[in-house]
Amino acid sequence: MSEDLSNKTLATLLVLSIIVTLTGTLIFLSRSAGLTGYQVLPYDTKIIEVFFEVGNTPGLDVGDGRISFGRLMPDSAESREIAITNSYYKPLLVTFKVEGNASSFISTPAPFWLNSTQSKNVEIFARVPSNPTKGVYRGELKVTFQRA
Numbered sequence: 001m002s003e004d005l006s007n008k009t010l011a012t013l014l015v016l017s018i019i020v021t022l023t024g025t026l027i028f029l030s031r032s033a034g035l036t037g038y039q040v041l042p043y044d045t046k047i048i049e050v051f052f053e054v055g056n057t058p059g060l061d062v063g064d065g066r067i068s069f070g071r072l073m074p075d076s077a078e079s080r081e082i083a084i085t086n087s088y089y090k091p092l093l094v095t096f097k098v099e100g101n102a103s104s105f106i107s108t109p110a111p112f113w114l115n116s117t118q119s120k121n122v123e124i125f126a127r128v129p130s131n132p133t134k135g136v137y138r139g140e141l142k143v144t145f146q147r148a
Contacts, residue, residue, distance in 0.1 A: 045144040047143075048065070050098060050126075051066055051069070051136075052069035054071070055073065067124055075128065080123070082122055084119065084121075086117065090116060091114065093146040094111065094112055094145055096141065097141075100140055101138060105126050106126055
């Protein structure tokens, strides 16, 4: 009888352990933060391609999944807006970094805190000086999310 009670207790503890583990996993997975169109963890970096060309005439370029400024003339500037949403349950610090040969032309917002469930539209700028080398400029915009 004692052994039968011990087996029942062990089985009950095992079932409770599985329920607690699954519940914790579901809560963790439901509390993530995001850059619109992406799902990120409380510490994550999303990389977005940045592209433009310097030439004598203006031009357009519509690219999916990247920030494209098209063709820019010397001594000109363009901006693009991206939406950032925090669906995580705590505030997140959002930081930006640009790498690649386009990096010296690209301006990003200063780091900022985004509260839970808050959204913010930010502008990314491309500024071409009056005497640039004509050609194609590419880079990566890294948007990093860090929890408090």
